[in-house]
Amino acid sequence: MPDLDLLAIAPHPDDAELICGGTLARAVRAGRQVGILDLTKGEMGSRGTSEVRAEEAVEAAAVLGITERESLGIPDAAIANTQQTRRRLVAALRRLRPRVVIAPAPAPFGRHPDHREAAELIRDAVFLSGLARFDTSTPPFRPHKVVHAITFREDFVRPTFVVDITDTFEAKLEAIRCFASQFAGATQAGEVYPNGEPLLDMIRHHCAHYGSLIRVQYGEPFFTTETMRVDDVTTLEVSTF
Ligand SMILES: [Zn+2]
Numbered sequence: 467m468p469d470l471d472l473l474a475i476a477p478h479p480d481d482a483e484l485i486c487g488g489t490l491a492r493a494v495r496a497g498r499q500v501g502i503l504d505l506t507k508g509e510m511g512s513r514g515t516s517e518v519r520a521e522e523a524v525e526a527a528a529v530l531g532i533t534e535r536e537s538l539g540i541p542d543a544a545i546a547n548t549q550q551t552r553r554r555l556v557a558a559l560r561r562l563r564p565r566v567v568i569a570p571a572p573a574p575f576g577r578h579p580d581h582r583e584a585a586e587l588i589r590d591a592v593f594l595s596g597l598a599r600f601d602t603s604t605p606p607f608r609p610h611k612v613v614h615a616i617t618f619r620e621d622f623v624r625p626t627f628v629v630d631i632t633d634t635f636e637a638k639l640e641a642i643r644c645f646a647s648q649f650a651g652a653t654q655a656g657e658v659y660p661n662g663e664p665l666l667d668m669i670r671h672h673c674a675h676y677g678s679l680i681r682v683q684y685g686e687p688f689f690t691t692e693t694m695r696v697d698d699v700t701t702l703e704v705s706t707f
Pocket of ligand 1: 477478481578581656
């Protein structure tokens with residue numbers, strides 16, 4: 467298995483598509499090695515079964531062009547940042563060796579407790595994975611960077627950056643449509659709050675808003691705890707007026 471350039475780690479199957487599907491598809495099209503690691507199988511979801519959701523997840527990944535998708539199998543609605551779950555995630559990180567990891571919005575943000583807890587678990591596991599004496603059964607490896615996807619978070623700070631997903635937005639919608647057990651006829655999903663519109667229309671409007679922040683049609687927003695570097699201020703994108 468090749469080292470991954472980018473790995474989205476998400477609490478439930480369908481979260482990665484919702485919060486960063488366009489970004490993942492764009493990275494695939496740029497020739498990057500991209501994967502999705504679902505922490506749970508989503509068996510506590512009000513709709514669908516874990517078996518159906520697993521099939522939908524394979525289809526959705528294929529739409530995005532992703533072949534590396536697996537589930538860690540942590541119990542749904544019970545994600546906890548414990549030494550046991552850290553060890554399981556560290557083992558996966560050391561096997562997949564991603565350069566960049568996408569995580570959900572950091573605590574205290576996140577509607578579903580699994581999302582808040584996952585963000586902390588992922589950050590801690592990424593750090594611990596680099597410690598030579600942490601679980602010596604596998605060699606240490608620490609991803610270079612963790613970025614938090616903050617799509618749909620109305621309670622969050624301004625994004626650190628927005629990825630232009632204009633060219634992959636329709637693929638993102640198509641991937642979300644694969645989760646028919648979750649979203650067929652839906653007017654609400656995860657952190658997308660209901661406003662009476664069909665879900666896919668709401669997603670289009672959200673991504674159009676994020677896109678407008680960087681003067682493109684569609685975008686997905688991210689937050690980093692560390693400052694982004696610029697070498698040449700004369701080439702900065704996104705016009706002020
Ligand atoms: Zn979720």
